Amino acid sequence: MGESKMADVEARLAALEARIDELEDLNAIRRLQNAYGYYIDYNRPEEVAGLFSQDGAVVFLSGEYRGHEGIMRLYGTWFQNLFTGGRRGPVKGLLLDHFQLQDVITIAPDRQTAKGRFRGVLAGGWHDAIKDALPEGMPQQFWEAGIYENDFVREDGVWKIRRLNYMMQWQADYETGWSHTVAHLQPAVQCYPENPIGPDVILAESEWRPTWPDRQEVSMSFAHPVLGAAFAVEHFQKMQRTWP
Structure with a gap:
């Protein structure tokens, strides 16, 4: 085999290896996000916290919970006490199903970081x-949906969640539906430790997230699949005017 053909084979093998690496990264991150959904469904806050990097954080209801301690405060102290009275694991008669859907994952060229957008849908009650165990102010049956725009990092060779950024889009009582419901969860106004279940940081006013029925833009972390990162509405409108 000539040198040029050998170089061509080596280049093709390198491209295939890079593509395989990317697919493995995509599957690892998708598995990571799906595992998160299962762990919160079955009330396993320690496993949830274990999915995050050392500097991991969760953004929820306009507050940021930082580090494993803050993440445990959210999923353990707050959610566990709210839904299961502090007990670990599923509880008879309690439904919490988080569906993780519509993933769009973007791997950085160096394969050390990634971004992922997912849709979450929750049925609970x-x-x-x-x-009789129903917390005050909570509907007996409810729906919820939101968008995740998450950051991931490869830490010690393993993909982990660096920042889980969940932006609730709506909540609805099951009986009356979203047309007649105001979100039953509202943003915290006080941080930890003054608020024992509060976030470590309240987001800046410019990042404040009003709850349903208010809506807000959720910026997308991925480039347009056809038109690329340079896509802009104004450019697209100009292109349309030149089409036959």
């Missing part, structure tokens, strides 16, 4: 057998 309490069976009549345990409705």
Whole structure:
């Protein structure tokens, strides 16, 4: 085999190896996000915290929970006490199903960081057998949906969540629907430790997230699949005017 053909084969092999590496990264991050959904469904806050990097954080309801301690405060102290009375694991008559959908994952060229956009849909509620445990202000049956724009990092060779950025889009009582519902969860106004379940930081006013029925733009982390990163509405409108 000549040198030029050998070089061509080596280049093709290198391109295939890079593509395989990218697919492995995509599958690892998709698996990571899906595991997150299962762990919160089954009330396993320690496993949730273990999905995050050392500098990991969660943004929820206009507050940021930082580090494993802050993440445990959110998923353990707050959510666990709210839904299961502090007990770990699933509880008879309590439904919490988080569906992780529509992933669009972008791997950085150096394969050390990535961004991912996902849609989350939640069905939750309490069976009549345990409705006496229903927290004050919570509907017995509800829906919720939101958008994740997450940052991921490869730490010690393993993909982890660096920043889980969940932006609730709506909440709805099951019986009356989203047309007649105001979100039952509202942003915190006080940080930890003054608020025992509060975030470490309240987001700046410019990043404040009003809840349903208000809506807000959720910027997309990925380039346009056809027109690329340079896509702009104004440019597209100009292009349209030149089409036959």
